[in-house]
Amino acid sequence: MNLILFDDPLVRTALLPFTFTRPVADIRVGILTIREKWERWLQTQASFQTVDYLQKKYPARSGNSNLLINGAVCPDENLVAAIRNMQPHTFLAQGTRLIAALEPTEEMSASNTIEYTEAITVIDKTWKIFKENAAQLKLDFKHITAGRKSASIDDKHTVIYGSPEDIFVEEGVYIRAAILxxxxxxxxxxxxxxxxxxxxxxxxxxxxxxxxxxxxxKIRGDVTVGPFSKVGGEVSTSVIFGYSNKAHDGFLGASVLGEWCNLGADTNTSNLKNNYDHVKLWDHTKQGYEPTGLQFCGLMMGDHSKCSINTMFNTGTMVDVSSNVFGHGFPPNYVPSFGWGGASGFETYQLNKALETAERVMARRNVTFSDVDKEILSHIFETSALSRRWEKK
Structure with missing residues (x-):
């Protein structure tokens, strides 16, 4: 069976800035990305059906028997069983949300659609990445470690609390004088x-x-630090996708960082308003601030964005792709892609300079900044111009 994870266009827009640079299913929540979850559960490799400018980096592969699954939906035992029981030329849905289609040859209708009535986890808002992280982390942990034995922790100065089966150590881990x-x-x-x-x-x-x-x-729980990232200071209820640095002191809470981000020393994010009211966050589908219904919500930062030392982010701040935030005071709660500045104002981070920085940063981790990567960032630069309101002044 050929697995294709598709982007729902409305969901993809709601998940910007993270889906500027990746399909929905390549978002990390829990230990794994949504793609990696489905690949493990179904024991197959997935490809993507996404927007045109990402398709070259994330190609779709078609086969004789295609299973299409909504890339925002996370698998669990009941859902996987329902999908395995699907017959060819049928759809699985919950209300108006399409979950899966097996060998679809005609439009959805009442006669070829199965209504799925169990609860599902859908990552269709940026803030759901950190909100659902604890539950997804526990589910991924159970799935990854089933039937396997953890490597031992031999350091006599590391202190462990809780059941041994709730700590799993892969090979090659280095740990010294820590508390777990x-x-x-x-x-x-x-x-x-x-x-x-x-x-x-x-x-x-x-x-x-x-x-x-x-x-x-100080890691306060419900936190994922993605591959090859470096983290220090205090972190709570946050997800860092990969190759990003929050290496120094400062607080990061109820937040999500994409890849290739860097937070300068003593950067702090507010995740609770002084009046304890619910937090509003920029929503790309509305092109304005929308209520999250959450009391705690910090920073959403897209790939390749950075900030200087002592940066302060207010509650519910969104920074899009490849922006550089610096200076005293709180920057705006929404910073469009390729913004350069802070509280005192912004100018445009010129594309050639941004590409040079991205290539330099990735080379430090021995990762190639490909021509396709350049095309993606160039496309984002062009299509995000209307968001950079200072260019119209």
Whole structure:
């Protein structure tokens, strides 16, 4: 069976800035990306049906028997069983949301559609990435570790609380003089990850392959640090996709960072308003601020964006792709792609300079900044021009 994960156009727009640079299913929530979850559950490789400018990097592969699954929907045991029981030329839906289609040859209708009545997890808002992270992390942990034995922690100065089965260590992990508390959720340490001296970690927590937790870090739970990222300071209820750095002191809470982001030393995010009111967040589908219904919501930062030392982000801030935020005071709660500035104003981060920086940053991690990557960022630069309101002044 050929698995294709498709983008719902409305959901994709609602998940910007993270879907500027990836299909919906390549969003990380829990330990794995949504794509990796489906590949593990169905024991197959997936491809993507996404927008044209991303399709070259994320191609779709068609086969004799195609199973299309909504890339915003996370798998679980009941949903996977329902999909396995689907007959050819049928659809699986919940209300108006299409979940899956097996060998579709005609339009959806009442006669060829199965209504799925169990609860599903759908990542259709940016803030749902961190809100659903704890539950997804626990589910991924159970699936990844089933039938496997954890590597041992031999460091005599590392202190462990909770059940041993709630801590799983892959091969090659380096850990020294840390505190791991799995009483409130599992802790997963990925292949060749590093936990340095004095780090305090509460579950649920995932440290993915090659990622670092720096000396004295305080991880307060429900946190995912994606592959090859480096994290220090205080972090709570947040997801970092991969190859990003929050290496220094400062607080990151109820937030999501894409790939190739960097937070300068002592950057702090507010995730709770002083009046304890619900947080509004920029929504690309509305081109304005929309209520999240959440009391806690911090920073949403797209790929390749960065900020300087001592940056302060207000509650419910969104920074799009390849922006550079700096200066005193709070920057606006919405920073469009390729913004350069802060509270005192913005100008446009010129494309050639942004591409040079991206290539330099990726080369430091031995990752090639390909021509396709350049095309994607160039497309975002062109299509986001209307969002950069300062260009019209």
């Amino acid at each position: 508390n799995a009483e409130s959720g599992p802790i997963y340490l990925g292949k060749k990850s590093i936990v340095q001296e004095g780090a305090i970690i509460r579950g649920s927590f995932a440290l993915c392959e090659g990622a670092h937790i720096n000396m004295g870090a």
